[in-house]
Amino acid sequence: MELTLEELNKTIMEMRTKGRLTEALNLAEQGLLVALENDNYKHGLDLFYQKILIHHALGDTLSMVSHIYDYEACCQQYGTTKDFMNYYLVMSLIYDLVGVREKTVEMTKKSIEYATQLKDIKMLVRCHSNLCYLEVENGCYKEALEAALIARKYNHMLAKSLPELAKLQDIRINNNLADVYILEGDFAMGQALLDHTLNSDIIENHNREKVAALFGYGFLYEHQQQLEEAVAYYKQAIALAQSYGDNQIAKKVMRMLLNVLYQLDYRDEIFDVQRAYIELTEKMSADNLLQQVMNLEFNRQKEKLEKRALYDPLTGVLNRHFLDVELHDWLKDARTYQQFVGVIVLDIDYFKAYNDRYGHLFGDMVLQLLATGIRDFIRNQEAVIVRYGGDEFIVCLRHHTKQFIYDFIKALHGYLLTLKLEQQNDSYPLKISLGACVNDLHNYEYLQLFKQADRNLYKAKNNGRANFVISSL
Template sequence: MTTVDLKTLQQEVSLLRAEGKYKETIEACYNLLNWATELNDYKAMLTAHINSAASFYCIGAIEEAFQSIESYDEICIKYGDEADALHLYNVLFLLYDYNKDYEKAKETLSKSIELGMKLEKFNIVSNGYSNLSHVCLAEGNYLDALAMASKGLEMAKLHEPQSRILELRVTLNIAQAYIGLGNQGTSKQLIDEIVHDPILDSFIREKSQAFILQGNWLSKQKLYKEAFESYSYAKELVESYNDVYLLKVIQEERSNICEKMQDIQLGYKVQKEYISLLNEINERELALTALKLDVTHNLSLIEKKANTDYLTGLYNRNHLETVTNDWLRQAYENDESIVCIVFDIDNFKSINDKYGHLFGDEVIKEVARTCSSKIDDNEMIGRYGGDEFVIVLKNTTLDKGKNRAEKLEKMIRNLQIDRDGSMISITSSIGVTSNSNGSILTFNELFHEADVGLYRAKKKGKNQIYVTS
């Protein structure tokens, strides 16, 4: 894949997410991340992680979203810029708000506001204060909610070009804070200004929130008939963009108002609508659970395919390198020994030349099946390429590694592979080495030492083991 192909894949990820195709986005992000890692393109890695996190959030897979954000943060610290940090804070806030972890949500928003001020991105600063106000409202802290929303309005007015909807979003929080503080006059004045603002015709979500807020105000004044009408209009608006969870809130309010008006017939009708909505929510949540399971399953298949050798089903070179590097790092910290065994099939080219490449593939698969059947939990086997295999052993000694290699050599020597009724025997040459008490820290170094041992075993006549230390 080229850099141009990588840019195309990044655009595909962004488009899929914008279209709400979250399952496809997550899978595309996984592919993007693999290619970005291959090309050391850190911006593309950030794109993959942030879109993956946002998509996981949208399907309710919060734990997976946090994992993506942690990976994003690690790369962002080393290679990201301030704009990348802002993306991080935006998604982190959503996750903390979802979990009702309001303290961390406020910490994240404070960082976003500070950075937004530095970059003079007043729309981001305004949204940050608006979200802080939202958190304070959720906590019932109306004074702080009012203070944060007022600062958000100041920042919205500094944004260029001027954005009326940006100002209205913050004003909604100001009005709600005044209702909480019992200031009905000021809150009514603000609500009247908002609901009559023509710009809301282009922003249906904000328009529905304005009429919900109006219904809230009217209900507190015991103007139940007017409140019911306001909530009913909000319901029509929300139905147009099908936010079932906001509809649930509206239907609960409409039901409460029917009870206060003692209108049994209307209350019965609203309750029927409410029950129908609950069934829809239940079906949607079941579908969401199924989607999460499907995404997890598909990612497992993609990951397995990415880490698996197509011919043998063993781990491939990339996975061997990734896991061994982790093992070597842990071994260095814990003063443990890692042993590497590298082996190949003697005279494999002659086998291919004499019997054909298809039989050669069968020989490789049979060796893989035989050797992998004896792998323990603290061991990993993979195909490095061609007829060359690697076994890495955790927390073991070089002597034990040599004993393991001797058993391996015997297993391969005892193999009888059928070729049109004739049984073909094979032998192997094996190199063994260790991480030399922590002095070797990468798979490439470890493999090289064992591969040198394999070369020397070949030079000494094949069908034997050579240990390097």
């Protein structure tokens, strides 16, 4: 099934590259259902991402926004670095569509940070191309040119492995770069780039990119004061955008068209375009996209504040405040459902030596590696991770079978001993000592379970470290 979903993801990307968007959307929706039914969140998140990008290519902003809540929740619960990179790109597209420029730039740069870390060439091309467009909108033409040239450099690399996708990205880069040259007064270069787009053998399959090129020609002729030619191209861009329902782009080009019509004093046409513009604005206001996006941003900021109160900023796991505020209810639920509870206390052997020898930043990376390792291992269990302090972590696990908890703790310790911090061609394996206490369906007092687990931790250390001791209470 995983192989099938992997192939499906590849097929959908190829369809998107060829402009077969409706077919790609149907496949993405079917594949996403299969992935979620099989708890395959790795490929499910890829399919979710592709689905949202297809809606963007189709100009269906309303569907993009309606899906983003569920997509964000899946990323938060199951996402990897790659998924967060994709998520920030999607958010940059949404913020751009509703005109929140500052957030668009912020999201784009976050996606670039992740793409650089992952050396993801596809994303580096797309994000730097988008950044070129954003810098043009901000009036920063030098920065826009730099972003476009970086995108082009990565696109040459992309062409070696994905030539068709690189051809599409080349069109996008040229469209954005043409605006830079037009605004700088180099009309010949701007037209050459736009000519390259409209003469491409794939442009007829990509409406959004063709609209951008037609708009670019209108922009070019307007800046050369060839206003009637500008009107013709703006009208073509609007008609094509409306043909596939891209209201955001249609509205943007209408504003440009009205400006030219005013200069020409074409009063009858001004009236017709103004009426269409007002009708489109009213329709888009009814969709209330901006309010939905702002609600999303408000909820995200609210969650950040709540998370800051309960989560350790370095490792991203729960902090000691959770033990005081939330753990009582967690244990109460375990008692209600007659689940066994295991309290695990673990730390890194000789952690102080890491800090003393390699520095505190190295020590921080070790702690982050350990926290990530624990999080990955307990992902599908009813468990919580707490950073108790320094290098000491607590894991609370509940399950209906006592033997499962015993086996799980042993497996967790074995897995943690496989963790290594890779740094400048050197490898630093972690040595972890672990103590645990499992209850007997009667004792749900955290302090008693913790004290026994903590005593077991020190027994493990006395037994030679990199060891574990488990007992019942």
